[in-house]
Amino acid sequence: MKKKVKRWNFSFQHLKNFKFYHIIIYFLLGLIMFGLMFSNVKPEEINVQLFSQAEKTIVAPHSFEDREATELLRREAEDSVPNQYNRDKDKAYQQVARIESFFGELRATQSESSELARKSAENTPPTTDEEEESSDNQEPPPPPELSDEENLELLKKNLEGQIPSQWEEELDDGNLLFLFGLPSSDLNQYKEASATAIINAMSRDIQTPEHLAEARNSVRTELTQSGNIPGVIINLSSLAVINNVIFDSALTQEKKQEAIDAVESVRISQGDTIVKAGQYIDRETYRLLNAAGFGDQSRSITPFVGLLVMIVLMLSSLIYLFRNIDTTIHSKNTYLTMYLLIFSITLVLMKIFSFFQTLNSTEIGYIAPVAMGAMLIKMLINDRIAIISSIILGFCGSFIFNLVPGAMNYTVGSYLIISAVASVLFLNQHNRRLTILQTGLFVSFINVVTVIAMVLLTNKDLTGMTELLELGINGTMAVGSGIVSAVLTIGILPFLEVGFGMLSTMKLLELSNPNHPLLRKILMETPGTYHHSVMVANLSESACEAVGANGLLARVASYYHDIGKTKRPSYFIENQMGQVNPHDKLPPQTSKNIIIAHATDGAQILKDHNMPKEIVDIAAQHHGNTLLKYFYHKAKEKNDTVSEDDYRYPGPKASTKEAAIVGTADSIEAAVRSLDNPTPDKIENIVKAIIKDRLQDGQYSECSLTFSELEDIGKSFCETLQGIFHSRIEYPKGDEES
Structure with missing residues (x-):
């Protein structure tokens, strides 16, 4: 069985390195979304013939304008306006x-x-003169x-x-x-x-x-x-x-236009009955059926184009988010593959529930466990993608639970978004199985409140028994949605963790159990190392929380970071219990090889036991390529030509904040434990000296720690160590003898 798992793991790792793997994942995700919502946008095939009886009641699949009726009313309004x-x-x-x-x-x-x-x-x-003389004797001419x-x-x-x-x-x-x-x-x-x-x-x-x-x-x-x-x-x-x-032609035209504009469009709302079963289909009804899209459905591709555009928009938001995701531990392709699986499972569950939905039944979408997908994405990937995925799942649910092909059920869609977002906001980082169940109960409460709010918004009369019964059924399904989401999350989470090598908070808590076989091995075979590891865990956890790193991961990794010492327990001073130190009889080169081997041996032991990659990496990186000063100086006394490189750990250097903090805590705990009388000043000097030495040695060069964070880490170490090595009351000698 282990061979099959390893073989599958190798094939998967090889496939993830494919150059266009992310494109394939996005394509598959879009294909799954399109396939599951295809039937919800496909126009219903109904035999519509003029002057025949309707085989079934036909309702409008979407809201549309009856243009002919509207145009007729406008013409009548225009004709009714007298000349001005x-x-x-x-x-x-x-x-x-x-x-x-x-x-x-x-x-x-x-x-x-x-x-x-x-x-x-x-x-x-x-x-002439004679005429003038004669005229003097007469009246003047007119x-x-x-x-x-x-x-x-x-x-x-x-x-x-x-x-x-x-x-x-x-x-x-x-x-x-x-x-x-x-x-x-x-x-x-x-x-x-x-x-x-x-x-x-x-x-x-x-x-x-x-x-x-x-x-x-x-x-x-x-x-x-x-x-x-x-x-x-x-x-x-x-x-x-x-x-x-x-x-006045201008005024007449203006009055006519006012009358036309005053006519409201004749609209058929989504869900309105166009023709009842057995009713005669006259020309007017036939025209409305054609306007609703029932005339020629075989060649209608617009609903599928619309669905495709919606899917592209949703995928675009995911592409943007995954492009900026932190891939320090796992590759982006691992997260994409896991997201594809979680999202597909959630959509399939919603699709299965939608098969029990009929036109006159209660909203079955209220029981859809969409919060499951949101919680899994938050725990295994991150919060931002979980929030956006909640909105996308709500949109998909509005299509899957629609009552009419091509329409969107905004009521169920809004409910699913609220339910999923509530689960993301309530689920905290330090979650156990009990916390997931608590989140499920909280989601159930939010779901019930949402259902009641939506009923009140519709102004329904809740005094009748039928309405109260419907509200009760919807509320019961809302409660069931939260509980089912929590149960499914607890059931699916381990399979995803094992299959993808993911390290969730729940997995870390399980690994911190003292009854874990490897921890029992450390306790039984190297009790000194076990005590040292617990001390390092305390130091690392508080330091990680001081700089916003994963404190639980640092604690659990500290428990396992020195498991390589179980191969040769007596060669490490904390396990010698007063015995003769075997290194006193060995040459420095041999002692160096034995000490250095515990890091690589530990990483190999953890790999053999299928431990999470994060913990394996911290075990391999907690010493980085630091110098074994004691054996180097011992070898230097015998041979001046000895090189520092020969007495350094093979690395690699710490690549995460958690690995750097665990490594620093490991050195500081060993140094402080060697003090005869640890005082606050001595502790602070040792902490500052070790951090400064590691900084100058370049051990923090491959992680994202800043100088400010190193200062906070040092303060945290001092506070924790002072609490551990606090001063005690010095009793009188007489009391001690008695």
């Missing part, structure tokens, strides 16, 4: 100006005619005048283009000559009377032909009653009256 007219007050003054202009032309023509006649007379030959034909021609010339075509019938040659022959005083009198009559007639609305005829008659009546006004002037004045209420 405007009264032009300037029309009356324009017509008065026109009649005044006509009379002005008459007077101007009269003056022009007299001037022409006078000039013509001046141009006639002078008279002033010269033009003939009627000449006056008529002159008047027509001046009036050309000045009078409307309607006036031309009234102004024949006789009337023109008549008007031309009127004296100026009469023309002024007629002009004033005509202007007054026109103003009075056009002071009211003139829109229809009836209104126009009535206004013109009023002009005739008023001028007739004025007396002595020629008929031609009365007729011209009545013709001068025109419509003053004019059709």
Whole structure:
């Protein structure tokens, strides 16, 4: 069995090193999401035929606008708007100006005619003396005048283009000559009377032909009653009256547009019944079915395109998060593979529960254990990805638990997001199985509160038995969701830890159990090393917590970091128990090899027992490539050509904060334990000296510790050591002897 596990592990490790492995994982994740939600967006295949009976009740799969009905209402609204007219007050003054202009032309023509006649007379030959004498005895001749034909021609010339075509019938040659022959005083009198009559007639609305005829008659009546006004002037004045209420196309169009805009779109809401089972499908119903998308479903790919776009958006957020993930311990591909597995399990569980959902049943989505996926992702990867995954799982759940293909169940989707996020926020770092169960109960409580809030938001009447029963069922499923999530998390977590070599807090707590076979081995075979390891664990844990590192990992790794000493216990001073030190009889080179081997031997023992990689690495790195000073100086006394490199640990150097802290704590604990009378000053000097020595030796060059953090670590070491080696009361000698 172990061989099969190792073989699978080797194949998996080899596959993870593939260059495009992450692309394959993202593709598989998208494919799984698309496959599980494909049926939830696929349009329902329904046989829809005109003039037939509906096989089943058909509801709208989504909200849409009934464009034909909306357009019909808009046309009706537009047609109902009457034409808009405007009264032009300037029309009356324009017509008065026109009649005044006509009379002005008459007077101007009269003056022009007299001037022409006078000039013509001046141009006639002078008279003789006899004629002049005879004329003295007679009356003076009348002033010269033009003939009627000449006056008529002159008047027509001046009036050309000045009078409307309607006036031309009234102004024949006789009337023109008549008007031309009127004296100026009469023309002024007629002009004033005509202007007054026109103003009075056009002071009211003139829109229809009836209104126009009535206004013109009023002009005739008023001028007739004025007396002595020629008929031609009365007729011209009545013709001068025109419509003053004019059709306003711009205003009409504006009113029509307002009426169109006021018409609300005819919308069919998602879930509305279009046709009931057995109902006759007439043309109107058939049109609505086509508008809803039931006409030609075989070629409709838009729902799948929409789903694909949503999946791409969700994957984009995951790609961004995984690009910045800390991969100090495990490779990014390991986290991706594990995420794929957790996410797929969660989606599959939701899909299985969705099969028990019908249109008229209670929301089965309330029992979906989405919090399980969120908790596993938080414990095995990190919080940020767990929060974003909670939102993504909620979106997926809104599709999986939808009631109509292609729609989104926002109620269940929101509920799932709240449930998953609550589990991430409540689950702390130091979790045990009991804490996971507590988180499940907390999630159950949040789920119930969410369900009640959603019911209250819908303003349902909760006084009826049916409503109360439904609320009770939903609340029970909400409680079950939290409990089931916790149980599944506890059940699945060990398989993921073993399969991917992940180190969760729960796994660390299990490894810290003193009954673990390797810890019992250390205790039984190297009791001094065991006590030393416990001391190092105390120092390391407090120092890690001071700088935000994983204190529990440092504690557990400290328990195992010197397990390599179990191969040769007596060669390490803490296990000699007053025995002769075997190194006194060995050359420095041999002693060096034995001491150095405990780091590599320990790492190998841990690997053979399938211990987590983090603990194996700390066991191999806790000495880095530090110098074995005692044996180096011992060898130097015998041979000056000895090189430091020959007496250094093989490494590697500490690659994490936890490994660096455990290594430093290991050296400090051994140094302080060797003191005869450890005082706070002595402890502080040793701590500062060892940290400074390791810093100058480059032992912290491959981890992310800062100078500020090293100072905090030193303070933590001093506080812990002073608590361990605190001063005791010195009893009197007599009491000691007794």
